[in-house]
Amino acid sequence: MEELDNTMIGRGRDAIDMILDSGSFEENHVGAFEFDPEYGPGSVVGTGKMDGMTVTVIANDAYAFNERFPVVFGGVIGLEEGYKMATAVYRTIESDKDKPLAEKRPIVLIVDTPGNGPGKLEEIAGMNKSTGGYQLALAEARKTGHPIIAMVIGRAISGAFLCHGLQADHILALSKEYGTMIHVMPITSISRITKMDIERLEELSKSNPVFAAGVDFFYKLGGVQEIVEKPEDMRDVIIKHIKEVAALKAEGKSELLGPWGRGILGNERGGRTHRMAAIKKVNEEFDAVADKYINA
Amino acid sequence: MKSWTELANSSFFDANARERALGLVDKDTFTEFLSPIDRYCSPHLPVLGAAVEFDDGTVTGVGLIGKHPVFVVSMEGKFIGGAIGEVNGGKMVATIRLALKAAAAIKEQHPDDYAARRPLVAISFETGGVRLHEANAGLLAHAEVMDAFQDCRGIVPIVSVVGSKVGCFGGMGFVAAATDVIVMNEEGRIGLTGPEVIEQEMGKDEFDASNKALVYRTTGAKHKYIIQDCNYLVEDKIGDFHNVLAEVADIPMDEIEKMRRIGSLKLVQEQQGLVKLVGDMQPKDSMDLWKHFGNENPAELPELSTAEFLKVVKRRERA
Numbered sequence A: 001m002e003e004l005d006n007t008m009i010g011r012g013r014d015a016i017d018m019i020l021d022s023g024s025f026e027e028n029h030v031g032a033f034e035f036d037p038e039y040g041p042g043s044v045v046g047t048g049k050m051d052g053m054t055v056t057v058i059a060n061d062a063y064a065f066n067e068r069f070p071v072v073f074g075g076v077i078g079l080e081e082g083y084k085m086a087t088a089v090y091r092t093i094e095s096d097k098d099k100p101l102a103e104k105r106p107i108v109l110i111v112d113t114p115g116n117g118p119g120k121l122e123e124i125a126g127m128n129k130s131t132g133g134y135q136l137a138l139a140e141a142r143k144t145g146h147p148i149i150a151m152v153i154g155r156a157i158s159g160a161f162l163c164h165g166l167q168a169d170h171i172l173a174l175s176k177e178y179g180t181m182i183h184v185m186p187i188t189s190i191s192r193i194t195k196m197d198i199e200r201l202e203e204l205s206k207s208n209p210v211f212a213a214g215v216d217f218f219y220k221l222g223g224v225q226e227i228v229e230k231p232e233d234m235r236d237v238i239i240k241h242i243k244e245v246a247a248l249k250a251e252g253k254s255e256l257l258g259p260w261g262r263g264i265l266g267n268e269r270g271g272r273t274h275r276m277a278a279i280k281k282v283n284e285e286f287d288a289v290a291d292k293y294i295n296a
Numbered sequence B: 001m002k003s004w005t006e007l008a009n010s011s012f013f014d015a016n017a018r019e020r021a022l023g024l025v026d027k028d029t030f031t032e033f034l035s036p037i038d039r040y041c042s043p044h045l046p047v048l049g050a051a052v053e054f055d056d057g058t059v060t061g062v063g064l065i066g067k068h069p070v071f072v073v074s075m076e077g078k079f080i081g082g083a084i085g086e087v088n089g090g091k092m093v094a095t096i097r098l099a100l101k102a103a104a105a106i107k108e109q110h111p112d113d114y115a116a117r118r119p120l121v122a123i124s125f126e127t128g129g130v131r132l133h134e135a136n137a138g139l140l141a142h143a144e145v146m147d148a149f150q151d152c153r154g155i156v157p158i159v160s161v162v163g164s165k166v167g168c169f170g171g172m173g174f175v176a177a178a179t180d181v182i183v184m185n186e187e188g189r190i191g192l193t194g195p196e197v198i199e200q201e202m203g204k205d206e207f208d209a210s211n212k213a214l215v216y217r218t219t220g221a222k223h224k225y226i227i228q229d230c231n232y233l234v235e236d237k238i239g240d241f242h243n244v245l246a247e248v249a250d251i252p253m254d255e256i257e258k259m260r261r262i263g264s265l266k267l268v269q270e271q272q273g274l275v276k277l278v279g280d281m282q283p284k285d286s287m288d289l290w291k292h293f294g295n296e297n298p299a300e301l302p303e304l305s306t307a308e309f310l311k312v313v314k315r316r317e318r319a
Helices: A012-019 A081-093 A120-125 A129-144 A158-163 A187-194 A196-205 A213-220 A230-249 A257-269 A274-294 B004-008 B017-024 B088-108 B112-116 B132-152 B173-177 B195-202 B214-220 B221-226 B238-249 B253-258 B266-281 B286-292 B296-305 B305-313
Strands: A041-049 A053-060 A107-113 A148-157 A168-174 A182-183 A227-228 B030-035 B058-065 B068-075 B120-125 B158-162 B183-185 B230-236
Touching: A012 A053, A012 A107, A012 A120, A012 A148, A012 A230, A041 A230, A053 A081, A053 B158, A053 B183, A081 A120, A081 A129, A081 A230, A081 B266, A107 A158, A120 A129, A120 B195, A120 B214, A120 B266, A129 A148, A129 A158, A129 B004, A129 B132, A129 B173, A129 B266, A148 A158, A148 A196, A158 B132, A158 B173, A158 B296, A168 A213, A168 A230, A168 B214, A182 B017, A187 A196, A227 A230, A227 B286, A257 A274, A257 B132, A274 B030, A274 B058, A274 B088, B004 B017, B017 B058, B017 B068, B017 B120, B017 B238, B058 B088, B058 B238, B068 B088, B068 B238, B088 B112, B088 B120, B088 B132, B120 B173, B120 B238, B120 B266, B132 B173, B158 B238, B183 B221, B183 B238, B214 B221, B214 B286, B214 B296, B221 B230, B221 B286, B230 B238, B230 B305, B286 B296
Parallel strands: A053 A107, A107 A148, A148 A168, A148 A182, A168 A227, B068 B120, B120 B158, B158 B183, B183 B230
Antiparallel strands: A041 A053, B030 B058, B058 B068
């Protein structure tokens, strides 16, 4: 574990301090809205400055425990957490609703989460709505013009990464030297569920980005825009990407951003070419019959 | 293959993905995209020594209901649990986006008849979410679907159709939650975390995954209907699902918006009310919640037929 002494896993709050202008973070404030500090303790929301720009920050708190929903600890996103994060996004949109595109404040997601709340209470209330609601909020903010940057500092696992990260305009990840983990499931679990030999899976995972765990593979698939070499660089790289994203939005090139943009990038990087080919073929097959359906 | 009329009277639960796709739209109107004839399979499965299907386990295409083009995605649970990978994920995203393209074309070519021709997206979910053999590509596809849904908001209704063996779980559980309208038969189940994983996390005393009745009470259609996570509960006939789609196709978009569960601050606040209730009550079983919503004898509800249930059930009041 020696090489992981400097890991950022579990250090969402430290990352906020490293990224923002010194002392600028106001937790539980977004625009004129204040959050109940007791609600959804597993997530951290607030407002800060980056190079003088006002930004909304949404992060995970790996040291918080939610007494009402005890599956929430270690950075898990539970029912309250998902809705709290969604609310921070909607309050961001509301705060800038009368501002021109160029002044829509960025949203920075600091990602270090092992999963969505996996419990009975969660299923009874519908955890799928909490995590889905947060994603729709982010998609709306992105399409409204807010630049959204996700910075993966630790764990970005499966559904929790879909919820907190994969709706961003650009996704950045700290290099694997820092223990950063992006995956759906560890290879041991994949082996158990698919009943495939673990040694063969490990061998294949060295070259096949579509199932193997890791930051570098997600980069090849277009899932990660840029790998950040060390934590000290995070702030500058995030600022650079905020500017890039804002410029693309100003030029009306939003198709190059977000999930669709990552599809284009994955095709360019050669990691996800079959998806694009399938999409192209579906479009061609519809074009051939479109008249019958449009003029029914 | 059964005729359309036979399909209309057939069990939705027992139908395969292609039968559901054909039966959800009007007779003889379905055109399949990337059908098995195209043999557009997953290139990743053979590498891992797994078998392929020529449609990659998902049927996509377009049909009509009246003059409404209906863009259909139908998942096959018998093929790797209906899970989503690179190719079938791409088919799904492309098909949803085509509804927007069709909407724009119809608006231009039939401006006075748009309401009668407005497209619809119908997704028949039978899936556990991400396909582990190509997990990363499957994960990214989920995000693309959510993104496409947001593009469709207020323009094209998206309807979830859930009533097959595997249910709708994992990432596709929140994809379904993010649609406008949810239609289920009694056997339908929607959730995020599957029962086995809950048992693993909480222990068998707290949640016994082999207790089928408990599993249905937690994620099944009747529970979803009571808490307003399901808009229409129908008999297990493909024709009944078709009829609901026909009804939804004619509902104005501002009324469709009111059928949603999530997608605005107001809806988030409504859901937070439900979360507060569950947090305060700490229900041992969904039945505690059913009772709270005014069902005096919750234990009898699972036993009732769909028709009897619909007659007596009390649902959560919407804000």
